[in-house]
Amino acid sequence: MEIESQLLGMAESFLFVAGEEGLTLAQLAALLDRNEDQANEIMTALQDGYDNNLKRGITLKRYGGSFRLVTKSELAEEIKKMLENPKPSTFTQAALEVLAIIAYKQPVTRVEIDDLRGVKSERALHSLTGKGFVEEVGRMDGPGRPILYGTTDFFLDRFGLASLKELPPLSLEEEQDTEDPDLFMTKFQEAFSIQGEGGNDV
Missing domain, CATH: 1.10.10.10 (Winged helix-like DNA-binding domain superfamily/Winged helix DNA-binding domain)
Structure with a gap:
């Protein structure tokens, strides 16, 4: 028309x-x-x-x-x-690690995040939730019904993604490879350093 x-x-x-x-x-x-x-x-x-x-x-x-x-x-x-200022980066290393894990393994519980990182993630998770990158998406069936976390539309926006299907591939050969935090984070940062060149500064 x-x-x-x-x-x-x-x-x-x-x-x-x-x-x-x-x-x-x-x-x-x-x-x-x-x-x-x-x-x-x-x-x-x-x-x-x-x-x-x-x-x-x-x-x-x-x-x-x-x-x-x-x-x-x-x-x-x-x-x-124009926007440059001396303030530190939006994400601490801990927050970036938690965000990476949630982005690729969601829905995921805090305990699962802790297990993958090998350290407590409560503070980083709280920060990401407060900034709108992560949200509660339900509860897992089982003892205590732990909260499940996932990324938000704001996360998609800031990383220039139309949907989670557009997450850059991590090129990991097997699912168990993501149990190596260093490898997981290296792949995540490499993927998003390329994705972020479109001006979606985070």
């Missing part, structure tokens, strides 16, 4: 107001008074308009099922310079 300029403007406005939460295709369809197929065409046209115009510094991405307006990856270095 031919996309009316007004529809593109409306969609852009809705996405701007939605901010970091973004909008699902169903929400956009309802707001634009169109069916989901039509709304998807509008999103495609909007993204094409951004990507094909060098004067625009933003584009449209779909993260975790929601559409969001984001800055273009080509401008990552310029944006990084």
Whole structure:
């Protein structure tokens, strides 16, 4: 269908107001008074308009099922310079280890994380939960019904992933290889040092 300029403007406005939460295709369809197929065409046209115009510094991405307006990856270095500050990295080594384990082995309990790392993970887990990267996703059947943890849509957003299926492969030959924390973390950091080049600074 031919996309009316007004529809593109409306969609852009809705996405701007939605901010970091973004909008699902169903929400956009309802707001634009169109069916989901039509709304998807509008999103495609909007993204094409951004990507094909060098004067625009933003584009449209779909993260975790929601559409969001984001800055273009080509401008990552310029944006990084603007945001640079002397504060330490968002993640401690312990937090990064815990996040890696949860990302690839979820749903997982704290005890399982502790066993893999060989040390207590409660503090790092609390930090990741507080920052919105990790959340409780249920409870395991069994004694004490321990809490199961998984990653959030915010995690997908910050690492530039549309879904968990896009997690970079760790290239581990066998599942038991992930029982080696050093190997697991080395593979995780290598994978995300490549993934993170698109400007998703964490």
